Each structure stands twice: as structure tokens, then as C-alpha cells.
Amino acid sequence: MNASHRFAMGALAASVMLAGQAGASEITDNEIRIGYLADMSGVYRDPIGPLGLDAIQMAIDEVGGSVHGAEVVVFSADDRNSADVGSSVVREWIDERNVDMVTGLVASSVTLAAIKLIEEENRLGLVNGAVSSGVTNESCSPNHIHWVYDTWAMSNGTAKAITQEGNHSWYLLSADYSFGHALEGDVERVVAENGGTVVGKARHPFPSTDFSSFMLQAQASGADVIALNNAGADTINAITTAGEFGITQAGQILAGMVLFSTDIRSIGLEVAQGLQFTKAWYYDMNDEARAWAERFRERTGSMPTMVHAGLYSSTLHYLQAIEAIGTDEAQAVRRQMADTPVNDIFATNGYIREDGRMVHDMYLVEVKTPEASQDEDDLFEIVRTIPAEEAFRPLAESQCHLVDNGA
Known part of the structure; x- marks a missing residue:
């Protein structure tokens, strides 16, 4: 010393x-x-x-x-x-x-x-x-x-699981500000690391109420997965529009990167059922x-x-x-x-x-079907617990000036 x-x-x-x-x-x-x-x-x-x-x-x-x-x-x-x-x-x-x-x-x-x-x-x-x-x-x-x-944890949990299930082509729809940009980058990294490819991208204004043109572009891309790199009302509006266009019914997967229980209640289990995403905490855990x-x-x-x-x-x-x-x-x-x-x-x-x-720890969850839900608060089932050391960016990859990586 x-x-x-x-x-x-x-x-x-x-x-x-x-x-x-x-x-x-x-x-x-x-x-x-x-x-x-x-x-x-x-x-x-x-x-x-x-x-x-x-x-x-x-x-x-x-x-x-x-x-x-x-x-x-x-x-x-x-x-x-x-x-x-x-x-x-x-x-x-x-x-x-x-x-x-x-x-x-x-x-x-x-x-x-x-x-x-x-x-x-x-x-x-x-x-x-x-x-x-x-x-x-x-x-x-x-x-x-x-x-x-954070965006590293949310994308690492959801995008990794979905890509490893064999869904290799992705279309990224992101909110056009720092959060959406960060999430877009993290999702793209995880998809590439797990053998997938990004076939298209678009950024929507923040906030936005009309997702029609964005969803038509995503649908036309033919991607296996459409990633929603947004949150709150933007995510709700995007998922609702996707439902109106029959996107998931036609076989494309909709992946919400940041979803809350309030979002699922707003959307309803009929539309949201089967959605997988990552959560930091759930009141029924x-x-x-x-x-x-x-x-x-x-x-x-x-x-x-x-x-x-x-x-x-x-x-x-x-x-x-x-x-x-x-x-x-x-x-x-x-x-x-x-x-x-x-x-x-x-x-x-x-x-x-x-x-x-x-x-x-973080948690990969799936939205229940209306039939599986016992009451209005019974929204998810935990698919997998993501251990703490796996959930967040390793310090070895950190750009933080407070971290001594031996440089």
C-alpha cells in the first residue's frame, strides 16, 4: 500500500x-x-x-x-x-x-x-x-x-430470454430521448450477444399518442419481435395500437422493456396476456x-x-x-x-x-391469462428469478470513474 x-x-x-x-x-x-x-x-x-x-x-x-x-x-x-x-x-x-x-x-x-x-x-x-x-x-x-x-437490467432479462427462445430478428421502437436511446442500445447489445439481429429501428416523439405509423413500420419489417423501448402511457398506447392492428395475433412478439402493474391494468389481461418482461419487484413475490x-x-x-x-x-x-x-x-x-x-x-x-x-435480484414475469387470474390484482407469474450478480452490468464493464478496473 x-x-x-x-x-x-x-x-x-x-x-x-x-x-x-x-x-x-x-x-x-x-x-x-x-x-x-x-x-x-x-x-x-x-x-x-x-x-x-x-x-x-x-x-x-x-x-x-x-x-x-x-x-x-x-x-x-x-x-x-x-x-x-x-x-x-x-x-x-x-x-x-x-x-x-x-x-x-x-x-x-x-x-x-x-x-x-x-x-x-x-x-x-x-x-x-x-x-x-x-x-x-x-x-x-x-x-x-x-x-x-436500469436499462441494462431490463434489457438483459427480457431480450436475452426472448432471443434464446429462438426469436432472432428484432425491430426496435424507442422513445426519442436519453432513456429510450439508452434502452435501445442495451437491447441491441443483448440481442447481438445472443445470436439475434436488429432488422429495423424507429424513434417516436416523447410523449406520443399516435403510434399507428410506427406500428405499421414494425409490422412490415417482418421481425420476430417488436421491442418497445419506452414506458408509462407511451407503452400503453403502443401496445393498444398493436392490438388494434392484430400484430401479436399474426405471430409477431411484442416485448415491453419497462412495464408496470398499472400499465397492465390499463391495457387489460385480454390484450396483455402472455407478455414477458422484467420487474424489480412485485407485490405478490x-x-x-x-x-x-x-x-x-x-x-x-x-x-x-x-x-x-x-x-x-x-x-x-x-x-x-x-x-x-x-x-x-x-x-x-x-x-x-x-x-x-x-x-x-x-x-x-x-x-x-x-x-x-x-x-x-430481478424477475422475468409473464402476464396471466384472464382465466388464470384470480382477482384484479393477480396479474403476473414469475417465470425466472434473475440473480443479482447476473441482473446488472458487471463492474468489469463499467465506465464509472469511481470504479477501479485496474486501468
Whole structure:
């Protein structure tokens, strides 16, 4: 070990020791201030949106509403899927309200803009809604953690399984912004790695209501699989249009890369049956998840999505870290979160890597037929559990500057 490395390790140990000795006076303003930034009115409203606040509040309630005598306070805002709006909100929260942590962070374009500010001001970001794998790859920072899923994991689970079943030709329809571009690239990589080919591509405006021309192009391509590299209302509209054109009835497979339980309810089992896709969490995966989901439904009238579960899990882990070390200083809290396994309703033995990726099992699911469904909440069956180490991008392939790959 060289001298500089010994010094760095010593400084790290000292900072952790000091953080551990800190009391309530180390919590700024004697309040823990959380900002929830999300799409409250657009295409991601139903799967994330306003109900995300309830998930966060459930975590706050779990610790009694305060930590070391410091009240937990939450601010919220609609980012309107605009990077400019999102950046402006985060700037105001930091400058005027001294917010400690920002969570939600849904549209990837908004997220990538927000995490730059969060790093500049040494606050903490807990990314739950955004899917772009670049969040912890080329855009990684020591000030944010990516919790629920990413495009690498979603494409690796779904595209790999479908291609290995012998469906080799793919047509990619993607939302025309950073999330859709990232997902398109990851799907193309997985298809090629598993012996498939991409025979055509198109990008649709974000958001979009008319998918007729795009679906006709995809149908005319003759591809075995049409991949929908979008989410929320865009995915719902695309699947509905495909149903109107009889695309799946004619033998082509529709592969939704990012689907939520709210989407399946909107589409209906009659249209969605047989769809396979990857999920980070499902309320029927075990008894503990179901019990929490029932409490969420009692509070909101709806069953939670995987992002709602992630918001609860990441907020609880954050608050428990502050409780353990007695300070809300961003770097100390992030270290404590990384040093503590994630064991809750969302993940078993999850852990936070140096690139900021929270690693956990993922699940390949299939939408049930109407006949197989026992009630309105019985939507999926788990086809395969994708182990954590297989689910996310290997660190050996990381472009994150925080990762030492021996270069």
C-alpha cells in the first residue's frame, strides 16, 4: 500500500469514526429535508407520480417521523418531464430550503441534469424512477445511488430470454430521448450477444399518442419481435395500437422493456396476456411484500408499483443510515448506506456498489391469462428469478470513474 493510499484510507476511517460519534447537532437545521421530484401529471403519473409521496411517508412513519430528534420534512414538485424545470426545482430546494436528499428522479433527462447539481452541492440523490443505465455508468457520481432498475437490467432479462427462445430478428421502437436511446442500445447489445439481429429501428416523439405509423413500420419489417423501448402511457398506447392492428395475433412478439402493474391494468389481461418482461419487484413475490402492499393500498386505494416499493426502501435505508451515524452529511450517509445490506420488503441481501448501483435480484414475469387470474390484482407469474450478480452490468464493464478496473 503506498503512502497516498494509506492516507486516503486513514482519512476515510477518521471521517466514519467522527460521523459515528456525531449527535443530533450534526443534523443540519435540526431537520432532515427530503425533496421528491417526479412526473405528477404526465406519462409517468400513474406508475410513480403522486403516490410516490405515500411510499416515502410510509418509510418516515416507520422511523417515527424523526431521527435523533430531527423532524423529517418532505417537499415535492412536478418536473413536467423537463430537464430545465427539474434543474430549477432542485436548485431552489438546495439554495432556499437546504434540502439534504432528492429522490424520485423519474425521466432520465431530468435525472441526469439534477444529479449534476446534487454533486456540485454535495447533497444526496436516490434515483428510483429513471431507467437509463448511464446514471451509474458514465454519469456516476459519489453523490447519488440508483435503486430500482436500469436499462441494462431490463434489457438483459427480457431480450436475452426472448432471443434464446429462438426469436432472432428484432425491430426496435424507442422513445426519442436519453432513456429510450439508452434502452435501445442495451437491447441491441443483448440481442447481438445472443445470436439475434436488429432488422429495423424507429424513434417516436416523447410523449406520443399516435403510434399507428410506427406500428405499421414494425409490422412490415417482418421481425420476430417488436421491442418497445419506452414506458408509462407511451407503452400503453403502443401496445393498444398493436392490438388494434392484430400484430401479436399474426405471430409477431411484442416485448415491453419497462412495464408496470398499472400499465397492465390499463391495457387489460385480454390484450396483455402472455407478455414477458422484467420487474424489480412485485407485490405478490412473498408474504412480506404482500403485507406491505396491502398497507399501501389501505392508504392510497391502489396497489404499489416497483418504483413505489423502491421509494419506500431507499428512503428507509437513508433514514436508518442517519440514525446509525448521527449526521445527514451526504458522504457519511452514502458510506453508511453502502456498508449496510438492504434487507426489507424490496430486496434481500441487496447492496450498493462503488458505482452507486444498488444490486438485487430481478424477475422475468409473464402476464396471466384472464382465466388464470384470480382477482384484479393477480396479474403476473414469475417465470425466472434473475440473480443479482447476473441482473446488472458487471463492474468489469463499467465506465464509472469511481470504479477501479485496474486501468
